[in-house]
Amino acid sequence: DEIDIEYEVTAYSLLTAGENPALLFNNIKNYPDYSIVSNLLGSEDRVALATGYGNISEFLRNWHSVLSRDHIFSTETMESKAPVKEKIRKGSEVDLFSLPIPRHYLSDGSRSGYGRYITSGLVLARDPRNEDILNLSFTRIQPFGKDRYAFDAGSHGNMWEYLDYCRQKGLNIEMSVIIGAHPVFYILGAAFTRNEYSKAGEIINAGYTSGVSNNLPIPSDSEIVIEAECFPDERFEEGPFAEYTGYMGQDSTKNVAHVKTIMSRKRPIFYDIQPSNSPEHMNLFSMSRSSAITETLRKFMPKGPSYNVVWPHYGSRFLSLGYVENGNMGIARQFGAGIVGTDSLWGKVVFINNGRTELSFERALMNLAQTHIFKGANILVFRNMHIISSDITSEPDGTVGKVLFTTSGKQGKIMKYSGDDKLEFVSDYTKVVISYKMQENGKLNLQVSDDIDLNNMENIGWAIATRMNPQYDLTVKNNKIFMKAIRDHPEIPTIPDDIMDAVRRKLR
Incomplete structure (x- = not known):
């Protein structure tokens, strides 16, 4: 079926x-020469496959050693002909809107009305303090003219440092x-x-070609490359944008770049990374x-036990x-504190x-409810801890409470009972109650806002991860645990209902 770049x-x-x-997607409305691919790395198995490892456990064991290598990339061998140079547009031929850049959510770019965003733009630049160093950085990119785009360089990363240095020195950056x-x-x-190119050389045998309007080497088999120049003092009201927290993000460095060249394959595949807290x-x-x-924790934890931890997508990294396995409660507590x-x-x-244990949020809650509580000894709250500024529960000074639950749940059968305003998990040992109004009849009682779907455990996990400040919203009373995830929150990204309905019909 044909798809539209507007939300579909x-x-x-x-x-x-x-x-x-x-x-x-091979049939793009108004863009017959393009395809779009999305969610390419949405599963851990595909990440492992792409990096040459057999499974995600092997990736996690070895990837940090790839990152620890820091060699300067050699530009001695450049390919004069490359697939990415099959089509080159310069000067008046440059038009960012000729690319099938999707619009993802209704409020994206609403400050200016330009809602289409390049989410897969890997920005290559030289370190202005040492031009032998090449760096790849992610920036979200909002075109607002045929040859201009605004972007957010994030906070205190490599690109942010380069731009800050150039601004202080009065320099532009290619x-x-x-x-x-x-x-x-x-x-x-x-x-x-x-030095990502050198690190990549440890895994893949990539070819590179020189730039057309600058001296930056690019992978020869890239689909599309935009060459631009940034004037660090120029600003544009970029944003807001659907961020990894699952909320609309307002912060932006509001930088602007002027496009000199667009090069591509003859029929390129436009890579789109879904924003928000997508996999x-x-x-x-x-x-x-x-x-x-x-790997750091495995190195310093006691030998003998095995250790496993996941950061589920829906938890936006906060969960x-x-x-x-084959340890004890003290070792489990030490691992969690690490x-x-x-x-x-x-x-x-x-x-x-x-x-x-099964590493699901449902099982984690039941394990907590099944664990004997003695004056809250298995619940360790770290008060006034540093947290990233995008955590919506943080204090003005950038701190938040963090919590470690050390559990010893029994892996029995869980019975589930759901109603309009309450969800219960019951086993032979205990009960978990999740509701819109705080209950007291469970060993573990969770209150969530009424915009949370009680039949969706990932949605509930996201609420606990993003809307609870443990030092204020977690209490233990009469051997029962109470959690609240009802704090005010920023706008949640949405797309028009009619678009969802139309795509739903296509998928039937």
Whole structure:
């Protein structure tokens, strides 16, 4: 079927989220020479496949060693002919709106009315302090003219540092935006590292070609490359945009770049990364961090027990679920505290079970309810801890409470009972109650806002991860646990109902 770049790629992604497939669209309305691919790295198995590892456990064990290598990339061998140079547009031929850039959510770019965003733009630039160093960074890109776009460079990453240095020195900076290249470049670009080309060479044998309007080398088999120049003092009211938290993000560096050249294959595939807390978005910015944390902890934790932890997509990195096998409660508690300590920007709600367990939010809650509480000893709240500024429950000084639940749940059968305003999980040992009004008849009682779907455990997990500040919203009373996730929150990204209905009909 033909698809429209207005919201439909996002609609397909949302409506097929249960299967989590990679999506390829070959019939794009008004863009006959293009295809669109989305959710390419939406599953951990596809991340492992793209990086040459057999499974995600192997990736997590080894990826941090790839990131630790830091060699300067050699530009001695450049290919004069390359697939990405099959079509070159310069000067008056440049038109960003000729690219099938999707509009993802209704409020994207609403400050200016330009709602289409390039989400897969890997920005290549040289370090202005040492031009031998090349860096790939992610920036969200909002075209607002045929040859101009605004972008958010994030906070205190490599690109942010380059722009800040150039602004202070009165310099412009050349950059190339790569849209569609080997997935290894994307995983490295999201890892907050540098010299990504050299690191990529440890995994893949990539060819490179020189730029057309600048001296930046680009992967020869890229789908599309935009060459531009940024004037660090120029600003445009970019945003808001659907961020990884699952809410509309308002912050932006509001930088502007002027496009000099667009080059591409003859019939390129436009790579689109779904924003908000989509599986692909979460995988890209989370996997490298997860590898570093798990391997650091395994290195220093006691030998003998096995350790496992996941950061589920729906938790926006604030939620961790794990277990220790062949250990004890003290080792499980130590492992969980290590996660809180090493994942300092996130690591807000951590569940660690003593014993192998299913790593689902439903099971984590039941494990907590089944664990004997003695003056709250298995609930450790870290007060006034540092957290990333995008956490909507943080205090003005950038702190939040973080919590470690150490559990010893029994892996029995769970019975589920649901009503209009209440959900209960019951086992032979205990009861969990989730509701819109706080209840007191469960061992564990959770209150969520009425916009949360009580039949969707991932939605409930997201609410607990993003709307609860544990130092204020978690209490233990009369051997019962009470959690509240009802705080005010920013706008949630949405797309028009008629678009969802139309795509739903196509999928039947």
